[in-house]
Amino acid sequence: MKDKVSVVLFEGGEPLSEIEKELVAVRQAVLLDNIMKMQQIPEVGGIYLLTNYPLLAEEAAEMGVTIWKNEIPEEKFHFGNELSNLINREKLENIFYMGGASIPLVTVSELQEICLLLLNSESIIYANNAQSADIIAFTPGSLINQIEPPKMDNILGMTLRDSTGVQQKLFKNTAGLLFDLDTPADLLVLAGSPFTGLRARRVLDGLQLDLSRLDKAKEVLRGDYEEALILGRVGAPVIARINQNLKLRLRIFSEERGMKALGREESGEAISLMGFFLEEVGLNKFIKYLERVAQCAFLDTRVLMIHLGQRLSAEERFLSDLGRWQEMKNPVMREFTRAVVESEIPILCGGHSLVLGGLWALVDEIGPTHDHW
Numbered sequence: 001m002k003d004k005v006s007v008v009l010f011e012g013g014e015p016l017s018e019i020e021k022e023l024v025a026v027r028q029a030v031l032l033d034n035i036m037k038m039q040q041i042p043e044v045g046g047i048y049l050l051t052n053y054p055l056l057a058e059e060a061a062e063m064g065v066t067i068w069k070n071e072i073p074e075e076k077f078h079f080g081n082e083l084s085n086l087i088n089r090e091k092l093e094n095i096f097y098m099g100g101a102s103i104p105l106v107t108v109s110e111l112q113e114i115c116l117l118l119l120n121s122e123s124i125i126y127a128n129n130a131q132s133a134d135i136i137a138f139t140p141g142s143l144i145n146q147i148e149p150p151k152m153d154n155i156l157g158m159t160l161r162d163s164t165g166v167q168q169k170l171f172k173n174t175a176g177l178l179f180d181l182d183t184p185a186d187l188l189v190l191a192g193s194p195f196t197g198l199r200a201r202r203v204l205d206g207l208q209l210d211l212s213r214l215d216k217a218k219e220v221l222r223g224d225y226e227e228a229l230i231l232g233r234v235g236a237p238v239i240a241r242i243n244q245n246l247k248l249r250l251r252i253f254s255e256e257r258g259m260k261a262l263g264r265e266e267s268g269e270a271i272s273l274m275g276f277f278l279e280e281v282g283l284n285k286f287i288k289y290l291e292r293v294a295q296c297a298f299l300d301t302r303v304l305m306i307h308l309g310q311r312l313s314a315e316e317r318f319l320s321d322l323g324r325w326q327e328m329k330n331p332v333m334r335e336f337t338r339a340v341v342e343s344e345i346p347i348l349c350g351g352h353s354l355v356l357g358g359l360w361a362l363v364d365e366i367g368p369t370h371d372h373w
Helices: 018-038 054-062 079-090 108-119 141-146 153-164 184-191 198-205 212-222 236-245 273-281 283-293 301-307 314-321 331-341 357-366
Strands: 005-011 044-051 066-069 095-099 124-127 135-139 168-170 226-232 248-254 296-300 347-350
Touching (some): 005 018, 005 079, 005 108, 018 044, 018 054, 018 314, 044 054, 066 079, 079 153, 095 153, 108 124, 124 153, 135 153, 141 153, 153 168, 184 357, 212 347, 212 357, 226 283, 226 301, 273 283, 273 301, 296 301, 301 314, 301 331, 314 331
Parallel strands (some): 005 044, 005 095, 044 066, 124 168, 226 248, 226 296
Antiparallel strands (some): 124 135
16 A cells, blocks of 8 residues: 555564563553554554564454564574565555564654655655664665665664665654663653553553662652763763753763664673773772762663673563562672662663663653743
8 A cells, every 4th residue: 555654563572581571561562552553543554563472463463453473483583584575475665663662652643743754755764763773664665675684673774774875864852752662671661651551551550660769760850950870872862852851960971872783782892981990990889989979870781781791681681670689690790780779879770772762751751840941
């Protein structure tokens, strides 16, 4: 349907631990919430879901979604090949792709705006991040045949741009289009947000997450000229967003942006100046210095983990994000997590989404604190 947008959703995996299964349950609820939003948009034609989760497939099918069952083991799954197959077999022209739990706070009007951008363009690529995008919209669908299919979805936008010569534009920066559900840190933000979808809210309420550190950090963000420290893959847009809306002093160290998309995480090339500092002064002093310079902190710990040579399982990373150090086996990150939990200031740990969409969502939740706004 050349005059309609085809929505393509991929959601799958093989969660092993209980904490991974909890995250998957919320992700699936978010996906179903987003399908309901998509179905309110007249410009949307078909909605296609590729998944290896039988119950998710069943529920989405009942909502009228076209299901592609994925029976390929996770270690052999190739994102680009599967996307290319789907686009070519269904002869899709205007494609709006997103991972299953991308953009849980997106609004119907934001989704419709993306659809209209696609339908009013002959050849274009849209993404929510120049290097590592969670959502991609592009037309025509034949562009997928001009590229070497990428193994991971977060480099699809960059690959399309670099291999086809078609112009790439970025979506406007909003919490709806930036906040992604990747880690338990994002679960905490979503659980505390008043903008969470109905299905996701029901699942989150059943998890009994500890929001105490997040709530304390929010109090700092609401204050008058207190200091917040942000480390990791921090981008300029979220810094500007904070400065425009909160009475907050920022201490920021941004490094290793594009770490995953450029292969620096997988190769172990990623290095961190803050990691060197941590190694030099030791964990206890590192935390004490954080406490000296800020009243709360947001840490993208994936950069530190790679620098320190800590290849953690998803379960260990997620336990660290939630501060459950007693259950962790990795000695280095166990002690790091314990020090974070026992710190005198609230320290939130997570991945890239925490220091981008997560912070953006918190700013929107708190609202402008400047008197003249």
